[in-house]
Amino acid sequence: MAIAPSRSALRPFDILDAFCAAKRPLSLSEMAQLASIPISTCHSVVHSMEQRGLLYFLSSRETYPTRRLWDMAREINNNDPIATRCLPFLTALRDSTNETVILGTRQDDRVLYLLVVESGQTIRYSSRAGDFKPTHSSSIGKALLGTMPDAELAAWLKSHDLARATNQTITSAKRLMEDINTSRNRGYSITRGENVADVMAIAAPLQRGSITLGLAVAGPLDRMDRKVDDISRQLLSCIQQISL
Numbered sequence: 001m002a003i004a005p006s007r008s009a010l011r012p013f014d015i016l017d018a019f020c021a022a023k024r025p026l027s028l029s030e031m032a033q034l035a036s037i038p039i040s041t042c043h044s045v046v047h048s049m050e051q052r053g054l055l056y057f058l059s060s061r062e063t064y065p066t067r068r069l070w071d072m073a074r075e076i077n078n079n080d081p082i083a084t085r086c087l088p089f090l091t092a093l094r095d096s097t098n099e100t101v102i103l104g105t106r107q108d109d110r111v112l113y114l115l116v117v118e119s120g121q122t123i124r125y126s127s128r129a130g131d132f133k134p135t136h137s138s139s140i141g142k143a144l145l146g147t148m149p150d151a152e153l154a155a156w157l158k159s160h161d162l163a164r165a166t167n168q169t170i171t172s173a174k175r176l177m178e179d180i181n182t183s184r185n186r187g188y189s190i191t192r193g194e195n196v197a198d199v200m201a202i203a204a205p206l207q208r209g210s211i212t213l214g215l216a217v218a219g220p221l222d223r224m225d226r227k228v229d230d231i232s233r234q235l236l237s238c239i240q241q242i243s244l
Contacts (some may be wrong), residue, residue: 011041017033017066019065022034025064046088059144063151082114089238093117098121102115106141111128111135111144115129125220134165138198139202139229142176153177165195166193189202190228200224204239206242
């Protein structure tokens with residue numbers, strides 16, 4: 001069962017999200033409002049971030065993040081063991097299918113996106129690394145559920161609420177089990193508007209050491225539906241190459 005994160009521990013991230021949304025320097029009151037933080041708490045968090053060199057003041061009122069965040073993120077990204085190995089293959093899959101490619105894993109009872117390589121097409125599926133998706137209604141989630149032993153999967157389905165995300169979401173444990181078994185037999189899972197309306201995704205599991213990942217190709221339903229066989233073939237080929 002997931003443990004709820006400490007609210008105070010997330011305050012710095014709430015403030016950074018405020019800057020992402022505003023795209024400009026912010027005053028203390030603006031930060032507090034955008035981040036939904038009491039102004040006294042916001043003042044304390046901002047002071048701590050300033051002392052760590054994460055924020056600087058442009059004036060007596062306005063502040064903005066320093067480049068230290070960028071330098072830290074770049075260093076972390078350059079040494080990401082999953083990204084280092086998988087990103088070239090994901091980029092090649094994106095280029096060959098011309099659709100968005102996503103690598104994810106299960107974290108607690110959700111799917112966590114680790115890498116997203118977006119299609120260059122104007123109309124495309126868009127998301128970002130760090131996003132969470134429901135396990136039962138996402139293609140990666142269903143692919144990962146399919147790797148579980150039958151008894152463990154049955155117990156998971158019995159103990160979890162299959163919440164409806166769209167009109168196409170499978171909310172019956174029996175139907176979802178049947179869908180997962182179909183996915184196991186063909187080697188990949190499919191969602192047709194089950195998590196995001198009018199979006200189709202094809203996903204399959206990928207084992208990297210001790211971690212089980214899911215790799216998906218996603219795009220507009222009508223466009224994806226016309227090339228299911230081709231995309232699924234390229235997806236499975238990509239997974240095979242990464243696994244070598």
